[in-house]
């Protein structure tokens with residue numbers, strides 16, 4: 001079985017941490033690097049979290065690159081209080097992991113994207129699960145990559161349901177709607193894994209208990225990290241039944257699109273200030289154009305996905 005080359009673009013984050021674990025555990029994935037973003041925390045914190053988690057999972061071979069520290073329309077980024085409430089002050093459920101033994105790569109995340117697109121072409125899948133600032137910057141620097149990359153499956157947006165930051169805006173898109181609009185309107189083949197499907201895909205403490213019972217360092221740490229997130233979902237009344245598997249669902253769909261059903265559209269993102277800021281919606285200007293570039297996931301086989309998720313993560317945590 002030929003593995004697919006994958007780059008994760010993460011604002012690591014509890015569910016981003018689960019996305020790392022899923023990508024490492026799926027035998028069909030060759031994770032060639034992680035590009036870091038700001039979002040759930042500051043860029044430097046998110047990047048360090050990725051290094052720490054890779055080390056916990058025995059994968060110091062995967063390079064981590066620094067992305068951009070704030071949106072393309074601002075000069076600065078502050079972590080939102082709600083991000084700390086959901087992901088902890090340190091982004092990973094306030095669980096303390098050892099300081100990483102290695103540094104970030106010298107090359108920028110934007111240049112890594114461009115190099116990988118030229119090297120791997122259609123074999124390359126990119127999974128942004130934070131703001132789209134880095135990918136938009138890469139497209140701006142080398143527009144040719146839009147025609148090279150195999151697929152971009154991103155976690156973000158909401159088409160058939162309400163947003164989670166405002167009634168129309170999902171958190172990742174809300175961080176940098178202009179960058180997201182540029183990505184949507186490029187030639188990239190995109191799959192949108194938004195709140196439409198991620199809010200249906202829930203994890204509970206029944207599952208994290210299984211990881212803890214493995215008796216390994218990674219099983220315990222991931223159970224503690226994820227329980228913080230499940231508690232936050234409960235206490236903030238986001239969902240009392242469990243936490244949404246936003247980011248790892250995007251990884252699963254990137255490799256196996258049959259986890260979701262989709263509709264094909266040309267999409268845009270509203271980035272003008274006002275009540276619709278951050279909304280992901282069909283692009284009226286292209287309603288009659290052929291070959292829409294965005295597949296929007298609108299339903300998910302959550303039972304089959306959850307089984308794959310648990311099979312993969314149990315196996316990975318058993319070994320580390």
Ligand code: BDR
Pocket residue numbers: 013014015016040129130155164170171172246247
């Ligand atoms: C998205 O926002 C972030 O807080 C999560 O990590 C996820 O990527 C959910 O809206």
Ligand code: CA
Pocket residue numbers: 010011012013015016039040129130247
């Ligand atoms: Ca994320």
